[in-house]
Amino acid sequence: MDIATNVDVRTLHAALDAARSERGLSWRALAKELNVSPSTMSRMANGLKPDVTAFAAMTSWLRLPAESFYQIPGESSDDEPELLAALAPLLRARRDLDADDVRYLEDLITAAARRFRSERAAQDG
Amino acid sequence: MRWTQALMREVAREERAALGLGPRDPFDPYLLCKEHGIAVYPVSTLDDQGCVAAVAHFLNGRSRAWSAALVPLGSARIIIENDSHSWVRRRSTLAHELGHHLLEHTFSDVVMAEDHTRQFDNTQEKQATFLAGELLIPLEAAERMAFDDWDNARVAAAYEVSEQFAQMQMYGQRVRASRATAKLSTRR
Numbered sequence: 001m002d003i004a005t006n007v008d009v010r011t012l013h014a015a016l017d018a019a020r021s022e023r024g025l026s027w028r029a030l031a032k033e034l035n036v037s038p039s040t041m042s043r044m045a046n047g048l049k050p051d052v053t054a055f056a057a058m059t060s061w062l063r064l065p066a067e068s069f070y071q072i073p074g075e076s077s078d079d080e081p082e083l084l085a086a087l088a089p090l091l092r093a094r095r096d097l098d099a100d101d102v103r104y105l106e107d108l109i110t111a112a113a114r115r116f117r118s119e120r121a122a123q124d125g
Numbered sequence: 126m127r128w129t130q131a132l133m134r135e136v137a138r139e140e141r142a143a144l145g146l147g148p149r150d151p152f153d154p155y156l157l158c159k160e161h162g163i164a165v166y167p168v169s170t171l172d173d174q175g176c177v178a179a180v181a182h183f184l185n186g187r188s189r190a191w192s193a194a195l196v197p198l199g200s201a202r203i204i205i206e207n208d209s210h211s212w213v214r215r216r217s218t219l220a221h222e223l224g225h226h227l228l229e230h231t232f233s234d235v236v237m238a239e240d241h242t243r244q245f246d247n248t249q250e251k252q253a254t255f256l257a258g259e260l261l262i263p264l265e266a267a268e269r270m271a272f273d274d275w276d277n278a279r280v281a282a283a284y285e286v287s288e289q290f291a292q293m294q295m296y297g298q299r300v301r302a303s304r305a306t307a308k309l310s311t312r313r
Contacts, residue, residue, distance in 0.1 A: 013200055026126050026229055028136070037143055039161045042226070045200040046162035087196070101190050104179035109196055111174030112166045112205045116198060119164065 002052045008071040012055075013044045015062055015069070034061055047120045128228055128252050136227055137259035148265035151284050154219040157260070158204065163226065165219065167208035184209045195222045202226060213287045220260050224253030261286055262294040271298035272305075 020030045031038040034057045040050055050058065059066045087109060091102045138148075144156055158165050172180040183191060184207075192214070193206040204222050206215055230249045262284050270280055280291035 010200070017200070028227075028229070038139070038227075039143060042202075043162035045202070046164070047201055048162045097190060098187075100182065101187055104176075104182045104187075105191065105194065107176040107179035108168060108171055108183070108205055109194065111171045111176045111179075112164075112196065112203055113198055115166065115171070115174055116164050116201070116203050 003049050005049065006071050007049050007055055008069050009044050009047060009049050012050075012058060012069045015064070016041075016044075016058060019062055034058060048123075126229065130255065133228070133252065133256050134259050134264060137256055137263060140227060140260065141263065148263050149269065152220070152260050154216055154223055154260065157223055158219065161223075161226065163202050163204060163223075165204045165206060167206055169208050171205075183207050193218045193222055195225060211287070213281070213285055213290070216285055217257060217261065217287070217290050220257035221253050223260065224256035225249065228252055228256060258290075258294050261290070264298070267294050267298040268301070271295060271302035274302075 016030065020027065025033070027041045028038045031041050034054065036050070036054045036057060040054050044050055049055075055066065055069075059069065087106070091097065091105055097105070140157060141148075141150070141152060143160060144152070146152060155165060168180055168183050188207065188209040191207055192210055193204060196203050196205060204219065206219060208215060210218070228249070230253070262280065266284075270283075275283075275295075277288040277291040277295065280286070280295055281288045284291070286294075
C-alpha cells in the first residue's frame with residue numbers, strides 16, 4: 001500500500017481527534033467508520049503516515065480538502081508539552097519508588113524520548 | 126466508554142486477528158506494539174543515551190522496584206521496559222500496557238505498569254489486566270485447554286506466560302469444565 005508521504009500527520013491526527021471528540025467517538029469507533037484498522041490511528045498518533053486510501057477516507061470524513069493536510073517543507077508542528085513537567089508529579093506520588101528511583105526514571109524517560117524523536121526525525125528524512 | 130468483558134474480548138479478538146492470529150495461537154505483544162507504531166525501549170538499550178547510572182540502577186540494584194512505563198510524547202506513546210525481568214513477566218507487563226492503550230484510557234490515570242494499583246484508577250487497572258489476559262490467552266483457548274485438562278506448566282509453556290498468569294486465566298474455565306464433566310457423569 002502506498003504511503004501518503006507529504007501528509008502533515010500531526011495536523012491530520014489533531015483534526016481527527018477534535019472531530020471524533022465532538023461526535024463522542026472512540027478512536028476504535030472512528031477507525032470502523034473509516035474502514036481502517038485501529039492500528040492506523042495509533043500509528044498516526046505515533047507520527048507514522050497513513051496510506052493513501054486511509055488518508056482519502058480521513059479527509060473525506062472530515063469534509064476537508066486533502067491539501068489542508070499537506071506538509072509545508074521546513075515547517076514543523078512540533079508542539080509537545082514539556083514531558084517531565086507533566087510526569088514528575090505522577091512519579092513522585094508513587095509510594096513504592098524512592099527518591100533515587102524517581103530521579104533515575106526521569107533520566108530514562110528523557111533518554112527514551114530523545115531516541116524516539118531522533119528515530120522519527122530520521123524516518124521523516 | 127463503558128467497557129464490558131464482552132467488549133474487551135472483542136477488542137482482543139480484533140487485535141489478534143490483525144496480526145493474523147486465530148483464537149488458539151500464541152500472541153506476541155512486541156509485534157502488536159510495532160503494528161501500532163509504539164516504540165518499545167528496553168532499559169539496557171538506553172545506556173548510550175547518557176544515563177548509564179539509571180540503567181545500572183534498574184538492571185541491578187533496584188531491579189524489582191519498577192517494570193515498565195507507558196510514556197506520552199504529545200499524541201505519541203512509547204514504552205520503556207525493565208528487561209532485567211523474566212521474559213514471561215516482560216510479555217505480560219507489555220500486554221498490560223497495550224491494554225491501557227487499546228482501551229483508550231486517559232493518560233493521567235496510566236503511567237507505570239502493572240504494579241500501580243495503589244496509586245491509579247483501579248477499574249482501569251482491572252480492565253488493562255483483563256485485556257492483557259485475553260490477548261495472551263483468549264477465552265476460547267482457555268476453554269479448550271481446561272477441557273483437555275492442561276496443567277499450568279503446560280499452558281505457561283505454550284503461551285509464554287508465567288504459571289501464575291496461566292492459573293489466573295485458566296481458573297474460571299477449569300471450574301466450568303469440571304462442572305460440565307460432573308454433570309455428564311451424573312447423567313450416565
